[in-house]
Amino acid sequence: MANVVVFDELGGPEVLRLTEVPLPEPGEGEARVRVEAIGLNRAEALFRAGGYYYQPTLPASRLGSEAAGVVEAVGPGVEGFAPGDAVSVLSVGMGMSRHGVYGDRAVVTADTLLPRPEWMDARTGAAIWLSHLTAYGALFEVGRLQPGDHVLVTAASSSVGTAALQLARQIGAVPIAVTRTAAKADRLLRAGAAHVVATDRDDLAERVREITGGEGARVVFDPVGGPGLADLARTVAEDGALIVYGWLDPRPAPLPMTWPLNVHGYGVHHVTRDAGRMRRARAFITAGLRTGALTPVIDRTFDLADIAEAHRYMEADGQVGKIVVTVRH
Numbered sequence: 314m315a316n317v318v319v320f321d322e323l324g325g326p327e328v329l330r331l332t333e334v335p336l337p338e339p340g341e342g343e344a345r346v347r348v349e350a351i352g353l354n355r356a357e358a359l360f361r362a363g364g365y366y367y368q369p370t371l372p373a374s375r376l377g378s379e380a381a382g383v384v385e386a387v388g389p390g391v392e393g394f395a396p397g398d399a400v401s402v403l404s405v406g407m408g409m410s411r412h413g414v415y416g417d418r419a420v421v422t423a424d425t426l427l428p429r430p431e432w433m434d435a436r437t438g439a440a441i442w443l444s445h446l447t448a449y450g451a452l453f454e455v456g457r458l459q460p461g462d463h464v465l466v467t468a469a470s471s472s473v474g475t476a477a478l479q480l481a482r483q484i485g486a487v488p489i490a491v492t493r494t495a496a497k498a499d500r501l502l503r504a505g506a507a508h509v510v511a512t513d514r515d516d517l518a519e520r521v522r523e524i525t526g527g528e529g530a531r532v533v534f535d536p537v538g539g540p541g542l543a544d545l546a547r548t549v550a551e552d553g554a555l556i557v558y559g560w561l562d563p564r565p566a567p568l569p570m571t572w573p574l575n576v577h578g579y580g581v582h583h584v585t586r587d588a589g590r591m592r593r594a595r596a597f598i599t600a601g602l603r604t605g606a607l608t609p610v611i612d613r614t615f616d617l618a619d620i621a622e623a624h625r626y627m628e629a630d631g632q633v634g635k636i637v638v639t640v641r642h
């Protein structure tokens with residue numbers, strides 16, 4: 314038998330329930346993974362509540378896109394992975410209701426598996442890829458961030474935000490973290506920010522002008538959107554890049570009129586669906602992990618039995634970094 318998290322209706326964390334199901338067999342092109350750790354992402358809270366870009370198949374929808382564990386069985390047609398292989402799972406397509414990884418076992422498509430080297434523990438393997446691939450593609454492939462450039466990272470305490478701070482540091486760029494609360498300032502400095510703008514204390518545009526000597530940030534990396542996008546555009550350097558990759562503020566966002574400005578709607582698929590970008594990103598991130606320059610910032614770890622509590626914690630916005638769930642076997 315397997316223990317998996319399902320939900321039967323849209324709603325808050327309380328709709329999540331742990332249930333026993335017969336051990337699922339992998340089909341064509343699929344693998345079954347014995348899950349050891351799960352990385353939580355805001356997208357999963359949105360999916361659970363019906364606010365994501367596609368809707369769950371109810372009842373008994375599965376949930377979760379990122380995990381680490383060991384391959385237990387493979388279906389027909391799977392090449393490159395075999396039972397016993399340590400892996401990470403990064404599943405960012407539209408199949409979460411079927412392939413969700415919250416549980417002690419998950420059946421996923423084999424193209425969402427990444428080999429996990431023996432030096433990478435399960436918590437790191439579950440927490441590193443979505444955050445760092447998302448930030449890597451935006452900052453380097455789209456934003457063309459260079460050493461010495463300022464990069465403004467909004468929602469900087471998110472898992473993607475903390476990854477962006479580290480990646481910018483790694484190439485010698487200057488990361489400016491934005492948070493809504495000054496209470497997180499010290500933790501953001503420890504996570505790699507060169508400067509912190511707390512919007513409950515500072516005027517965003519004025520502070521960024523000060524920090525950048527009036528020039529603005531070469532790249533602004535934003536998952537918030539909403540009406541604040543117009544103000545945010547005023548922090549971008551002339552002809553710089555405003556890269557929007559989420560809608561934490563679900564209200565409509567105006568098209569900024571501070572031209573010349575390059576506005577990008579960005580998704581991690583920009584990296585994961587392109588073999589060349591994915592090869593570069595994996596090489597860069599793996600090299601950073603090996604030297605210690607990169608490491609997932611893990612805010613707190615929960616047990617799988619406390620999955621609803623972990624979602625409540627995520628949605629209370631107190632974290633700096635990734636929330637991880639571990640699985641006891």
Ligand SMILES: NC(=O)c1ccc[n+]([C@@H]2O[C@H](COP(=O)([O-])OP(=O)(O)OC[C@H]3O[C@@H](n4cnc5c(N)ncnc54)[C@H](OP(=O)(O)O)[C@@H]3O)[C@@H](O)[C@H]2O)c1
Pocket residue numbers: 353354355356443447468469470471472473474491492493494497536537558559560561562579580581582627630631632634635
């Ligand atoms: N496009 C893609 O491919 C892609 C990939 C991965 C993630 N994402 C998106 O990236 C975002 C972050 O994901 P995550 O899993 O890293 O998040 P997370 O770890 O849950 O972080 C959330 C943080 O964002 C800030 N925040 C929350 N609501 C906000 C609001 N309404 N306005 C401003 N700030 C807000 C809070 O920080 P403060 O309280 O400190 O401000 C909070 O701590 C999500 O929108 C997610 O969907 C997109």
